[in-house]
Amino acid sequence: MQYHSTRGEAPSLNFIDATLAGLARDGGLYVPDTYPVFTPDRIAGLAGKPYAEVAAEVIAPFVGSSLPAAELGRMTREAYATFRHPAVTPLTQVSSNTFVLELFHGPTLAFKDLAMQLLARLMDRALEERGDRATIVVATSGDTGGAAVEAFRGAKRIDLVVLYPHGRISDVQRRMMTTPADANVHAVAVDGTFDDCQALVKALFNHHAFRDRVRLSAVNSINWARIVAQVVYYFVAAVALGAPHRKVSFTVPTGNFGDIFAGYVAQQMGLPIERLVIATNQNDILARTLASGAYETREVLPSSSPSMDIQVSSNFERLLFDAYGRDAAQVRGLMGNLSQSGNFSIASPALAKIRENFSAARADEDETAAVIRTVKREADYLTDPHTAVALAVAEKETHGETPMVVLSTAHPAKFPDAVKAACGIWPALPEWLGDLNSAPERITRMANDQAELEKFVVGVSRITQEGNAA
Numbered sequence: 015m016q017y018h019s020t021r022g023e024a025p026s027l028n029f030i031d032a033t034l035a036g037l038a039r040d041g042g043l044y045v046p047d048t049y050p051v052f053t054p055d056r057i058a059g060l061a062g063k064p065y066a067e068v069a070a071e072v073i074a075p076f077v078g079s080s081l082p083a084a085e086l087g088r089m090t091r092e093a094y095a096t097f098r099h100p101a102v103t104p105l106t107q108v109s110s111n112t113f114v115l116e117l118f119h120g121p122t123l124a125f126k127d128l129a130m131q132l133l134a135r136l137m138d139r140a141l142e143e144r145g146d147r148a149t150i151v152v153a154t155s156g157d158t159g160g161a162a163v164e165a166f167r168g169a170k171r172i173d174l175v176v177l178y179p180h181g182r183i184s185d186v187q188r189r190m191m192t193t194p195a196d197a198n199v200h201a202v203a204v205d206g207t208f209d210d211c212q213a214l215v216k217a218l219f220n221h222h223a224f225r226d227r228v229r230l231s232a233v234n235s236i237n238w239a240r241i242v243a244q245v246v247y248y249f250v251a252a253v254a255l256g257a258p259h260r261k262v263s264f265t266v267p268t269g270n271f272g273d274i275f276a277g278y279v280a281q282q283m284g285l286p287i288e289r290l291v292i293a294t295n296q297n298d299i300l301a302r303t304l305a306s307g308a309y310e311t312r313e314v315l316p317s318s319s320p321s322m323d324i325q326v327s328s329n330f331e332r333l334l335f336d337a338y339g340r341d342a343a344q345v346r347g348l349m350g351n352l353s354q355s356g357n358f359s360i361a362s363p364a365l366a367k368i369r370e371n372f373s374a375a376r377a378d379e380d381e382t383a384a385v386i387r388t389v390k391r392e393a394d395y396l397t398d399p400h401t402a403v404a405l406a407v408a409e410k411e412t413h414g415e416t417p418m419v420v421l422s423t424a425h426p427a428k429f430p431d432a433v434k435a436a437c438g439i440w441p442a443l444p445e446w447l448g449d450l451n452s453a454p455e456r457i458t459r460m461a462n463d464q465a466e467l468e469k470f471v472v473g474v475s476r477i478t479q480e481g482n483a484a
């Protein structure tokens with residue numbers, strides 16, 4: 015399997031090279047040649063298998079010959095052994111036709127762990143085999159950063175710099191990034207929004223001399239390996255609810271569009287998904303785009319679901335690529351408009367294609383708080399604000415008999431203030447997180463400035479300090 019840039023002007027790569035590259039050299043995102051298709055029998059055969067086995071089976075066709083199957087199996091077993099629930103991603107029924115897929119049983123209580131635990135093992139092995147090193151710069155609106163720190167802390171061949179928007183994430187999210195004492199991780203509080211952090215990461219990738227000097231890599235969902243690992247739980251949930259003999263819909267709390275794009279990939283692979291519902295908070299750019307065809311960025315409004323406070327939704331580019339019949343020139347044009355004027359318009363045929371599979375709606379702050387209260391009262395289930403956004407949207411978008419699976423992307427204890435304000439209950443952190451609330455923090459405060467960031471990265475990267483070989 016080869017991977018191609020959505021902008022069509024970068025070399026095609028195999029899975030492992032695309033994983034190490036992160037973002038393509040033309041600024042595009044890597045996508046596979048084709049989506050492998052699983053027959054109904056093959057999907058039915060996944061029932062009852064352990065999560066790690068399903069993961070190896072679903073991911074294998076994307077990896078192709080770039081990694082031995084036994085190695086992939088070892089990595090999925092090790093990655094999902096870090097989870098604290100035997101099912102890894104259990105399903106809980108909260109009303110007659112609504113199921114919550116709990117994706118927060120990993121080491122940092124967020125769905126990011128599912129991909130990050132595997133990605134760290136993939137990168138580590140590839141670098142070890144090549145005798146190489148990498149520098150990762152990651153942008154986070156709160157959860158990706160913590161998951162990356164946990165997965166890469168202490169890595170011999172990787173230095174990790176995490177950019178988060180100063181003052182715009184929860185205390186628990188920040189502490190997960192700033193309290194680990196490992197010398198290879200560096201938390202940077204940027205004066206700006208998540209979009210500013212993500213734009214900085216992309217700017218570093220587009221500065222080729224810098225990129226090559228520090229051997230820059232990415233672990234945001236711009237990295238294809240993140241997406242492919244997230245495809246797995248769609249299969250696990252749908253099969254548990256009767257796929258391939260029964261259709262299932264999913265509602266996904268959405269920001270950077272990586273998680274729901276993974277659902278679209280599962281659907282293209284033959285999983286019978288009826289609808290993919292994009293749930294946004296008051297930063298509703300994707301709901302507006304699906305309604306009008308106009309993608310128009312606005313000011314980011316802070317919300318109780320901060321990880322979704324995003325305007326530039328990177329993985330939407332991958333969907334546009336497919337919706338435009340894989341025409342990279344069209345995607346280049348749209349992305350050019352976005353960077354020049356902050357907007358673009360989707361042509362009617364492409365919009366119609368998107369609407370065949372996706373719906374979208376928003377939940378505002380009051381609706382989100384009301385859902386936290388109602389679900390606690392009626393189902394005795396405590397939910398975090400991101401999941402609550404999705405539950406609110408799922409209620410609006412559930413039509414007919416098809417089961418609706420709502421992705422629960424974070425544990426409520428990551429957002430205790432918002433949960434307490436909504437329903438009066440303070441969700442406690444699990445004891446195994448130890449002294450998270452009292453451990454000393456290490457933070458570098460920085461302006462939203464590419465030159466300053468480059469100087470910082472060069473200063474902390476062991477590649478620039480010691481050379482490529484570990």
Ligand SMILES: Cc1ncc(COP(=O)(O)O)c(C=O)c1O
Pocket residue numbers: 124155156157158235267268269270271272273274321322400423424
């Ligand atoms: C808790 C939580 N929910 C939802 C999202 C949105 O997911 P995505 O960016 O893949 O759309 C994020 C951030 O990615 C998150 O951390």
Ligand SMILES: N[C@@H](CCOP(=O)(O)O)C(=O)O
Pocket residue numbers: 153154155156157158159233234235236269270272321322
């Ligand atoms: N919500 C994310 C933003 C980055 O998303 P990613 O999936 O592209 O890494 C976060 O919590 O950091």
